[in-house]
Amino acid sequence: MKLVRYGEPGQEKPGLIDAEGALRDLSAHVPDITGATLDEATLDRLRALDPAELPPVAGTPRLGACVGDIGKYLCIGLNYSDHAAETGLPIPEHPILFMKANSAIVGPNDDVYLPRGSESSDWEVELGVVIGKPAKYVSEAEALDYVAGYCVCNDVSERHFQTQLSGQWTKGKSCDTFGPTGPWMVTRDEIADVQNLSMWLDVNGKRMQNGSTKTMIFTVAQIVAHLSELFTLQPGDVISTGTPPGVGMGMKPEPVYLKPGDVMEVGIEGLGEQRQDVKMDA
Incomplete structure (x- = not known):
């Protein structure tokens, strides 16, 4: 999977890049891409999703750092x-x-x-x-x-x-x-x-x-x-x-x-x- 965060600084939302390179919204499934959502169980749950059923994100929004709330x-x-x-x-x-x-x-x-x-x-x-x-x-x-x-x-x-x-x-x-x-x-x-x-x-x-x-x-x-x-x-x-x-x-x-x-x-x-x-x- 390619996991991404998009939106204005401080307001980023979680997303996924599908096989065609399109950005899909993951907000209904995880609050953000952070250490709290990088465990194997959560990643397996996201892998099981059908990207085609995720809402497409229109336009070309800003991309934030791909991981939020980095500890170190x-x-x-x-x-x-x-x-x-x-x-x-x-x-x-x-x-x-x-x-x-x-x-x-x-x-x-x-x-x-x-x-x-x-x-x-x-x-x-x-x-x-x-x-x-x-x-x-x-x-x-x-x-x-x-x-x-x-x-x-x-x-x-x-x-x-x-x-x-x-x-x-x-x-x-x-x-x-x-x-x-x-x-x-x-x-x-x-x-x-x-x-x-x-x-x-x-x-x-x-x-x-x-x-x-x-x-x-x-x-x-x-x-x-x-x-x-x-x-x-x-x-x-x-x-x-x-x-x-x-x-x-x-x-x-x-x-x-x-x-x-x-x-x-x-x-x-x-x-x-x-x-x-x-x-x-x-």
């Missing part, structure tokens, strides 16, 4: 071997973890606003993992059983804030609008091999990132298992699992960063595409 937005750094190589940094021994503030989360096609004074804002296409049930001390072998589904994330990053303002990477990752998430959550059963998905990101129509989840250093299962040893993963938590090469910071001979007027287009095989206009915050 967890991010893994330097998790692609080819991206680590372009940064010149060593392969990490354990997953590098940082947080993205929930106030950064926006819909997949919402505008991205560069913070005041930003001259080093960057793009990062990433695979998002949505947790479906509480995970604590789970093994790698069982880790994917705790995943409800997957989505596209753009881990927008202000590199000066991230690396030069002291403290954690979170500073450069948490600016308002720096977490486009969606367009939809694709349930786990529809992705045959999460470690073999092509992914890409264009800026102004030019392909900047062109990678695959097969070059992940730590797999989704390894990440979920590792994080569950540190704290309980809760339903509705999102893990953004790292980016392939091609970020602006790694461009040669000089870095290339986002500026007002730019357009980012972001996609992952089987998970849909995003589009963001870049603007300067007031």
Whole structure:
């Protein structure tokens, strides 16, 4: 299933994308797509519905983040071997973890606003993992059983804030609008091999990132298992699992960063595409 949330910010309704790509309303069956509705029993109940009998949604409404009321937005750094190589940094021994503030989360096609004074804002296409049930001390072998589904994330990053303002990477990752998430959550059963998905990101129509989840250093299962040893993963938590090469910071001979007027287009095989206009915050 492709589960989606549509409507104005703060007023999103639950929906489903049918086999023809049409948006169908799920409001009569679940109040929203959140951690409270990602358990297997609820997902099985939604799978049993006939999409043709669900009310069609007219027009092209705004899409919100594909999961509402996200508890924790967890991010893994330097998790692609080819991206680590372009940064010149060593392969990490354990997953590098940082947080993205929930106030950064926006819909997949919402505008991205560069913070005041930003001259080093960057793009990062990433695979998002949505947790479906509480995970604590789970093994790698069982880790994917705790995943409800997957989505596209753009881990927008202000590199000066991230690396030069002291403290954690979170500073450069948490600016308002720096977490486009969606367009939809694709349930786990529809992705045959999460470690073999092509992914890409264009800026102004030019392909900047062109990678695959097969070059992940730590797999989704390894990440979920590792994080569950540190704290309980809760339903509705999102893990953004790292980016392939091609970020602006790694461009040669000089870095290339986002500026007002730019357009980012972001996609992952089987998970849909995003589009963001870049603007300067007031």
